[in-house]
Amino acid sequence: MKHFLVILGLTALVWLGVSMSENDDYPMRVRVEMMGYDTVRYAVLQADTALDLQVRMSGFNALLHSIHPHEHSVQVMLSEGQEAVAVHGLTEQLRTSILGAKQVHSEKDTLHILLSERCHREYHPRIDGVNFSFVEQYGLYGDPVVTPSTVVLYGPAEVLADIPEVRAMPTELYNIKSTATFRIPLEPVWEKYVDVHPSCKEVEVYLPVEPYVEKVYSVPITVENADSTVDLRLYPQQARVHVWVAQRDIAHEPDFTVSINYREALGNDGRVAPHLSQFPSYVRLRSVEPKEVQCVIIK
Numbered sequence: 121m122k123h124f125l126v127i128l129g130l131t132a133l134v135w136l137g138v139s140m141s142e143n144d145d146y147p148m149r150v151r152v153e154m155m156g157y158d159t160v161r162y163a164v165l166q167a168d169t170a171l172d173l174q175v176r177m178s179g180f181n182a183l184l185h186s187i188h189p190h191e192h193s194v195q196v197m198l199s200e201g202q203e204a205v206a207v208h209g210l211t212e213q214l215r216t217s218i219l220g221a222k223q224v225h226s227e228k229d230t231l232h233i234l235l236s237e238r239c240h241r242e243y244h245p246r247i248d249g250v251n252f253s254f255v256e257q258y259g260l261y262g263d264p265v266v267t268p269s270t271v272v273l274y275g276p277a278e279v280l281a282d283i284p285e286v287r288a289m290p291t292e293l294y295n296i297k298s299t300a301t302f303r304i305p306l307e308p309v310w311e312k313y314v315d316v317h318p319s320c321k322e323v324e325v326y327l328p329v330e331p332y333v334e335k336v337y338s339v340p341i342t343v344e345n346a347d348s349t350v351d352l353r354l355y356p357q358q359a360r361v362h363v364w365v366a367q368r369d370i371a372h373e374p375d376f377t378v379s380i381n382y383r384e385a386l387g388n389d390g391r392v393a394p395h396l397s398q399f400p401s402y403v404r405l406r407s408v409e410p411k412e413v414q415c416v417i418i419k
Contacts, residue, residue, distance in 0.1 A: 124371065127219060127286050135319070137317055141400060142306050143176050143177060143178055143222055144177075144178075144179065145174045145175065145176050145225075146174070146175050146176075146177060146185075147172065147173070147174060147175075148172075148173050148174075148175045148185070148192070148218065149170055149172055149173070150170065150171045150193060150194055150214060150217070150218075151169065151170055151191055151194070152167075152168055152170060152171050152193070152194055152196060152200060153193055153194070153195045153196065154168075154196050154201075154231075154233045155195050155196065155197055155198065156196075156197040156198040156199065157198050157202075157233075157235060157322045159317075160238075160274055160317040160318070160319060161237060161238060161240075161274055161319075162235040162236065162237055162238065163235070163236050163238055163315075164233065164234070164235060164236075165234040165235065165236050166232075166233070166375050167232070167233040167234065168205070168228075168231045168232055168233070171194070171204045171207070171214075171226055171231065172226060173214065173224050173225065173226050173229065173230060174224070174225045174226070174285065175218055175221050175223070175224050175225075176189040176221070176222045176223040176224070176225075177218075177220045177221050177222055178220060180220075180265050184219070184220070185219070185319075192217055192218055193217070194210060194213055194214055194217055196210065196231060198233070203229045203232065203233050203234060203235060204230050204231065204232050204233075205230065206229065206230055206233060207228055207229055207230060208229070211224055211233075211349070213275065216411075226257070227388055235370075238274040238275055238276075238315075238317070239274070239276060239277040239280060240272050240273065240274045240275075240280070241272070241273050241280040241281075241283070242271070242272050242344060243269050243270065243271045243272075243273065243283075243285060243286040244266075244269065244270060244271075244286075245266055245268075245269075245270075245271050245286050245287065245288060245306060245323050246285055246286070246287045246288065247266060247287075247288045247323075247325060249263065249287055249288060249290040249291070250288050250290070250291045250293065250304060250325065251288070251290075251291070251292050251293065252264075252293050252296060252327065253292070253293065253294045253295065253296065254295075254296045254297065254329070255295050255296065255297040257331055257332050257333065257364075258296065258298075258329055258330070258331055258332065258383040259330065259332050259364065259366075259404060260327065260328065261328045261329060261330035261366050261368075261402075262328045263328075264325050264326065264327050264328075265325070265326040265328075266324070266325055266326075267324045267325075267326065268319075268320060268323065271286045271306065271318060271319055271320060271323070272319035273286070273310055273316055273317070273318055273319070274316070274317045274318075274319070275310070275313065275315050275316035275317060276315060276316075279313045279314070279315075279316055280316070280363050282313075283309055283310075283316075286309060286318075287306065287307050287309075288304045288305070288306055288307070288309070288323060288325075289304060289305050289306065289307050290322065291304050296327065296329055297329065297331075298329055299326075299327065299328050299329045300326075300327055300329070301324050301325065301327070302324070302325045302327065302328045303322055303323075304322060304323055304324075304325055305321060305322045306318070306320070306321055306322055306323060308321070316355070321402070322412050330366040330367065330368060330371060331366070331367050332364040332365060332366055332367070332404065333364070333367060333370065334363070334364055334406070335362075335363055335364075335365050335370075336360055336361065336362050336363075336364075337360070337361045337363070337374065337376060338358045338359070338360060338361075339358060339359050339360075339361050339376045339377070339378045340357065340358055340378070341354050341356075341357060341358060341378050341380060341413060342377065342378070342379045342402055343379065343380055343381075343382050343385075343393055343415070344379050344380070344381045344382060344397075345381060345382045345383055346382045347382060349419075350403055350417050350418060350419050351417075351418040351419075352378075352415060352416070352417060352418070353383075353415070353416040353418065354413055354414070354415055354416075355413070355414040355416070356410065356413070359378040359394050359408055359409060359410065359413075360408070360409040360410075361376050361378065361396060361399075361405075361408055362405075362406040362407045362408070362409070363399070363403040363404060363405055363406055364403065364404040364406060365402070365404075366402060369402045369403075372400070372402070374399065374400045374402075374403055375398065375399075375400060376396065376398060376399050377396070377397045377399075378394050378395070378396055378397070378400035379394065379395065379397050380392045380393070380394050380395075380413050380415060381412065382415075385415040385417070387419075389392070390415040390416060390417065391412055391413070391414055391415075391416055392413055392415060393411060393412055393413070394408060394410070394412075394413050395408070396408050
């Protein structure tokens with residue numbers, strides 16, 4: 121009797137081993153992650169998040185999955201404007217994601233996602249809170265260039281209407297002496313509101329920098345609105361204009377206009393302050409001398 125039970129047990133083990141090694145179809149659910157769409161620009165209204173499969177595998181592998189349950193997932197990459205994916209195109213990806221799977225099959229033929237474009241508003245990011253400090257005799261040459269020039273906020277229209285501007289974070293940049301690009305974060309104004317998202321969270325500021333030298337130019341003083349029936353004498357007749365000039369522009373001959381107003385001279389006993397009414401954009405004005413001009417009117 122004892123030998124019979126041993127033989128029966130061994131027979132059962134062999135039968136179980138043969139049975140468990142055979143392949144069969146087992147049900148399994150896989151989590152679906154839709155990816156590739158612009159999560160800032162679009163909101164998901166509806167999407168397939170799970171897929172029921174029939175997976176062909178051995179009984180041993182099925183037993184392992186039941187003993188150590190694991191949530192299998194598949195990432196579905198969407199192209200621009202795509203809102204449906206054929207399941208048969210994911211067969212190999214699904215099979216390799218499941219341990220021991222020989223084949224996979226699903227009654228569902230298509231996965232769907234429904235996207236809705238959020239309302240948006242464009243802003244030109246302001247950088248007036250950024251302080252640029254240059255090494256002596258260096259300075260800005262031209263205008264800073266902000267990239268991107270436009271920042272888009274996405275969200276409910278009524279919320280966007282309450283956001284007047286987008287600004288760079290207050291920043292101190294010291295000892296600048298060469299052309300450079302600075303990466304500056306934006307003030308996260310969108311965090312004060314629900315479901316508002318920015319197209320970017322920082323900007324790049326390109327700063328063209330040149331070394332400058334100080335130059336002084338003697339410029340004849342002219343009279344605006346002068347009366348042609350009288351003679352005018354100015355003391356002094358020339359002004360000294362102090363400017364910074366970029367080294368690359370040092371060979372240029374700048375065109376300045378320094379003038380006084382005739383009507384002001386009449387009302388101030390002939391004493392009037394000269395002003396610089398014209399100068400080239402590539403120079404940076406420092407001062408004009410003298411501070412006062414005596415205008416003598418001879419009738």
